[in-house]
Structures are given as structure tokens and as C-alpha cells.
Amino acid sequence: MSARSRAAWPLVALFAAGYLAAYLLPTVVGRLSSGLGLSSTQAGLIGSALLLSSAAAGFTLASRVERYGERRLARLGLLLAFAGYGGGALTTYVPLVVAGAAVGGFGSGTATAVAAAGMAARPDPHRATTLGLLTVSATAGTLYLTIPHLGGGHALPFAAIALVAAAVWPVTGRLPEAGPARVTAAGDAPVSPLPRLRSGAVLAVGMLCWSLAQNALWGVSGRIGLNQAGLSEVTVGAVFAVALGAGLLGVSGAGALGLRLGRTAPIGVGTVVIAGCVVLSSSARDLPSFAGGVMLWNVFYPVVLSYLLGLAAALDPRGRWAVLVGSASSLGVACGPLTGSLLSEQLGFVGMGTVLAALLLVVAGPLGVVARGVSGRGPVVGTVHQDEPRVALAS
Incomplete structure (x- = not known):
């Protein structure tokens, strides 16, 4: 059994540790505002800085994971995440909190980049991605239910992300020390260009816009429930908790379905369904419409996301497109809350939902x-394709 085969669950754990900060962004931003006395805009900017730093790590490391080795980069990412988020949790001095969020975000992005590159080389990248999303959804859901009972302040969500990074550290020992080297018949090790450049670029740009729309709505969902639907904070929180549970069902369904329907229908039709959920959520004026829109949205969002990430992995078995597309998604996530706030202020919640849909x-x-x-699956590791340089991966 190859090192890649043995490393399936470590990659899933690493993926969950890297993605966790983005999943907890609403509570991170909310706690920064309430715990440090920052305005919503200031707290949102810190959250955006975290995600932009995460995206920067992905863009920087997209073609370097094999060169430096999965184990080394994974440990570096987890160390940065633990130090950044842990340091931010221990201080109330805003500049240090910002620095901790940026350092932790770069660590999260590094961990995600390693996981994405490793998953792309798996025999079934869609299954690996689905397991990763299932794990991070379950972890985030547990923390959403736990953190409110442990007290206020920004330290708790930061500390939670840092502790998850520390918990994942031991499994990195099962990752390869150095990525497999590409060799040719002549014995040299060329650097192959990105395959399917046009498709990858379209996917990256589309993923940026797709993620921006999702997180623009997510960033103002709480305000829609409180101000437009007239719900209490407790009720809104309960809706979000149930929605995360619905998301677990969606991810499980995507894993069970696999590629039986291909990728076109789940991505295309699924995105259209999500657009309808966005309209329903943004126009909600009572509990049934608000809860229905949010829960349906959380069912389909991770399903489509798993197929998009699997598609990126299929474009390049070395994982470069998987990392680049994931980083483009992080960039969209970072810009989403600000976009949602600006659109809702100018057009109202219904107008904002129409634009995003x-x-x-x-x-x-x-x-x-x-x-x-x-x-x-796309190009298979270790095989030769007519549209790519004739290289093989050394096992």
C-alpha cells in the first residue's frame, strides 16, 4: 500500500483543521465585536484579514506542496494556526489579535493546501473531499452548540481552532516526508505546466463568485432573522444549529451518491437550487420561511461544494488546481460579508438576495x-495522457 493510500484519514483531519476557521467565521466575528468592543465593520475586517491570509497561503503553495513535502508543510501550517489563534486568544490588544488572526489564517490556508493536494492524488478525490467536509461540518456544529455555554469573549472560538490544530498534529506523522518526484524516461524531473488551463481558470473565477454569493448571505443571515423575520436571538441560533445538522445530511448524501449522476447535474442544478434558497432566505418575514430557506440552503451548499472541489481535483492529479480553486473560494469567502453588508444597506435584504441569486x-x-x-475522475496518478507531458509519478 502506498503512502498516499495510507494517508487518507490524516488528509481528512488536516482538511477539517484548515477549513474550521471559515466555518466558525460568524461566531469569530460576533465575538470580536462583543468581546473587544469593535464595530461590526471592524470585526468583519479582522475576519476578512484572516480569510485573505488563508487564501494567500493557498496561492503561494499551489505548486510547492510536492517540493517541500506534505508532512513538513502540514506541520508548519498547524504550528502557525496554533500559535496565531492561540496567541490571539490570550490577548485583548487589538493589533495583536489582528496579527494572530493573520498568522492563524496563513496556517489554516497552508493546512488546507496540503490536504487539497493530497486529496487530488487519491483514487477517489470526491469521496475524500466529502469526508473532509463531513468532518469539518460535524466539528463546527459541535463547537456552535458548545461555545455559547462556556462564556463570552473572543478567546473561546480562537482557542477552539488552535486546539483542533494541536489535536491534528499527531496524525501528520503518517503523511509522506517528501512529495513523490516526477520523473521522465531520461531520469530528469521537469516542472510540468498546469493542465486544462482554460477550464481551471473558469472554475477558479466561478468558484470565487460562487463562494462570495454564499457568504454574502451568510454574513447577514442573523440580521435577516432578527430584523426582518422578527425572531429572537435564541430562535435564530436554534435555526442555525438545525441547519448545520441538515448540512451533515447533505454531505452524507453527496458521499453516498458519488459520481453516479456525474458532476454536471449536481453542480449546475444544485447551484440553481441554491439561488432559489437565497431568494427564500433573504425575503423571509416569519419563522417557517426563514428556517426553510436557511436549512435547504445548508443541505445543498456542501453538496455542490464537494462536487466543485472534486472537479478541481480531477483537473490535475498533482493537486495544483485543487489548491488554486480552494484559495479562490477563500477569497470569495473573505469578500462575502462586506459584499452582503453593502448590498443590504443599498438595496435591502430582498434586493440583496435578488442580486446574489x-x-x-x-x-x-x-x-x-x-x-x-x-x-x-480526471487524470489518474501514474498514467500517461495525450494532452499532458509524458511523465509518471514515482511511487
Whole structure:
């Protein structure tokens, strides 16, 4: 059994540790505002700095994971995450909190980059990605239910992310010390160009817009429930908790379905359904419509995300497109809350939802086209393809 095969669960754990900060962003931003006396805009900017730093790590490391080795980079990422978030949890001095969020974000992005590259080389990257999303959803859901009972302040969510990074550290010992080297018949080790450049670029841009739309709504969902639907904070929190549970069902369903329907229908049709959920959530004026929109949205969002990430992995078995597309997604996540706030202030919640739904409908077409053009798993590690340099991966 190869090192890649043995490393499945370590990659899943690493993926969950890297993605956790983005999943906990609403409570991180809320606690920064209430715990440090910051305005909503100031707290949101710190959250954006965290995610932008995470995206920067992905763009920086997209083609370097093999060079430096999965184990080394994974440990560096987890160390930065533990030090950054842990340091931010121990202080109330805002500049140090900002620095901790940025350092921790870079660590999260590094861990995610390693996990994405490793998952792309798996025989079934969609299954690995689904397991990763299932794990991070379950972890985030548990923390959403636990943190409110442990007290206030910004330290708790920061400390939780740091502790998860520390908990994942031991499993990195099962990752390879150095990535497999690409060799040719002549024995040299060339650096191959990115395959399927046009499809990858369309997917990256589409993923940025897709994630921006999702997180623009997520950033103001609490305000929609409180101000427009007239719900209490307790009720809104309960809706979010149930929605996370619904998301687990969605991820489980995606894992069970696999590629039986291909990727085109889940991505294209799923994005259209999400657009409808966005309209329903943004126009909610009572509990049934608000809860229905949020829960349906959380069912379909991780399903489509798993297929998008699996599609990115299928474009390049070395994982470079998986890392780049994931980083583009992080960039969209970072810009989402600010976009949602600006649109809701200018157009109201209903107008904002209409604009975001239209954006999703626009990107659904190109994303579906890319998915249709990539059949099956994509390039398989260790094989030779006509449209790529004739190289093989040394096992």
C-alpha cells in the first residue's frame, strides 16, 4: 500500500483543521465585536484579514506542496494556526489579535493546501473531499452548540481552532516526508505546466463568485432573522444549529451518491437550487420561511461544494488546481460579508438576495460546462495522457 493510500484519514483531519476557521467565521466575528468592543465593520475586517491570509497561503503553495513535502508543510501550517489563534486568544490588544488572526489564517490556508493536494492524488478525490467536509461540518456544529455555554469573549472560538490544530498534529506523522518526484524516461524531473488551463481558470473565477454569493448571505443571515423575520436571538441560533445538522445530511448524501449522476447535474442544478434558497432566505418575514430557506440552503451548499472541489481535483492529479480553486473560494469567502453588508444597506435584504441569486445563476452555466468537459475522475496518478507531458509519478 502506498503512502498516499495510507494517508487518507490524516488528509481528512488536516482538511477539517484548515477549513474550521471559515466555518466558525460568524461566531469569530460576533465575538470580536462583543468581546473587544469593535464595530461590526471592524470585526468583519479582522475576519476578512484572516480569510485573505488563508487564501494567500493557498496561492503561494499551489505548486510547492510536492517540493517541500506534505508532512513538513502540514506541520508548519498547524504550528502557525496554533500559535496565531492561540496567541490571539490570550490577548485583548487589538493589533495583536489582528496579527494572530493573520498568522492563524496563513496556517489554516497552508493546512488546507496540503490536504487539497493530497486529496487530488487519491483514487477517489470526491469521496475524500466529502469526508473532509463531513468532518469539518460535524466539528463546527459541535463547537456552535458548545461555545455559547462556556462564556463570552473572543478567546473561546480562537482557542477552539488552535486546539483542533494541536489535536491534528499527531496524525501528520503518517503523511509522506517528501512529495513523490516526477520523473521522465531520461531520469530528469521537469516542472510540468498546469493542465486544462482554460477550464481551471473558469472554475477558479466561478468558484470565487460562487463562494462570495454564499457568504454574502451568510454574513447577514442573523440580521435577516432578527430584523426582518422578527425572531429572537435564541430562535435564530436554534435555526442555525438545525441547519448545520441538515448540512451533515447533505454531505452524507453527496458521499453516498458519488459520481453516479456525474458532476454536471449536481453542480449546475444544485447551484440553481441554491439561488432559489437565497431568494427564500433573504425575503423571509416569519419563522417557517426563514428556517426553510436557511436549512435547504445548508443541505445543498456542501453538496455542490464537494462536487466543485472534486472537479478541481480531477483537473490535475498533482493537486495544483485543487489548491488554486480552494484559495479562490477563500477569497470569495473573505469578500462575502462586506459584499452582503453593502448590498443590504443599498438595496435591502430582498434586493440583496435578488442580486446574489442572479450571480449564482450566471456562474451556474460556466461551472456546468467545465464539469461536463471533465469525465470520470480526471487524470489518474501514474498514467500517461495525450494532452499532458509524458511523465509518471514515482511511487
